[in-house]
Amino acid sequence: MDPVDVVFPCLDEAAALPGVLAALPPGYRAIVVDNGSVDGSPEVAARCGATVVHEPRKGYGAAVHTGLEHAETDVVCFLDADGSLDPGELPALVAALDRTRLAVGRRVPTGPGAWPWHARAGNAVLAALLRRRGLAVSDIAPARAVRRTDLLELGVRDRAFGYPLELLLLAARANWTVTELDVAYRPRTAGTKSKVSGSVRGTARAIRDMAVVLR
Numbered sequence: 001m002d003p004v005d006v007v008f009p010c011l012d013e014a015a016a017l018p019g020v021l022a023a024l025p026p027g028y029r030a031i032v033v034d035n036g037s038v039d040g041s042p043e044v045a046a047r048c049g050a051t052v053v054h055e056p057r058k059g060y061g062a063a064v065h066t067g068l069e070h071a072e073t074d075v076v077c078f079l080d081a082d083g084s085l086d087p088g089e090l091p092a093l094v095a096a097l098d099r100t101r102l103a104v105g106r107r108v109p110t111g112p113g114a115w116p117w118h119a120r121a122g123n124a125v126l127a128a129l130l131r132r133r134g135l136a137v138s139d140i141a142p143a144r145a146v147r148r149t150d151l152l153e154l155g156v157r158d159r160a161f162g163y164p165l166e167l168l169l170l171a172a173r174a175n176w177t178v179t180e181l182d183v184a185y186r187p188r189t190a191g192t193k194s195k196v197s198g199s200v201r202g203t204a205r206a207i208r209d210m211a212v213v214l215r
């Protein structure tokens with residue numbers, strides 16, 4: 001099997017990284033993109049064998065894009081580094097690429113607490129907007145597999161928290177086939193802090209960034 005680079009945007013995920021990186025299947029190589037963590041995340045990632053890249057601009061999109069620029073494999077995956085998603089599910093997304101242009105996870109919460117109501121509600125509204133634009137998705141997921149050159153050509157420009165939504169919008173516009181596969185969504189690893197949608201404020205910021213993309 002060809003190796004697959006996996007981009008992990010990372011802001012203070014030192015507690016979660018060892019478990020996340022240990023769960024990578026053989027042939028899957030981690031690129032941890034650090035955004036000024038103050039908890040030693042880059043050192044932990046390096047100790048666990050990951051390639052560590054530093055991105056000074058804050059934001060999910062900045063981190064993900066820089067990771068993509070450092071990736072070298074034909075297929076690249078993207079996953080959160082907080083322990084909420086299982087790297088063991090990536091091969092199923094990669095396998096789908098023989099019949100689809102973009103494979104994304106559809107988060108299925110494993111229990112209460114995995115997915116706060118405000119994040120879920122915001123997500124559902126945005127997914128409905130995407131469906132109106134002809135893209136049959138039910139999640140704006142942080143788990144995806146795609147060919148590296150395809151994603152570079154798509155030219156996602158958002159560098160903040162609108163990135164996942166802009167990616168899907170551009171994929172729809174380019175008439176890509178997009179396939180959603182169920183992935184388990186667990187509570188983030190204990191001891192790590194939510195940066196995006198774990199708080200009402202974080203959700204509001206994510207929705208604001210996504211609204212910019214929709215304009």
Ligand SMILES: Nc1nc2c(ncn2[C@@H]2O[C@H](COP(=O)(O)OP(=O)(O)OP(=O)(O)O)[C@@H](O)[C@H]2O)c(=O)[nH]1
Nearest residue numbers: 009010011035059063080081082194195196197198
């Ligand atoms: N590099 C980088 N990574 C970030 C930034 N903000 C969040 N992340 C990472 O992006 C991923 C998603 O962030 P989370 O805080 O888990 O967001 P969320 O999943 O919406 O919120 P939770 O439900 O609390 O997990 C995690 O791996 C974070 O470490 C950032 O500004 N820069």
Ligand SMILES: [Mg+2]
Nearest residue numbers: 080082084188
């Ligand atoms: Mg999370």
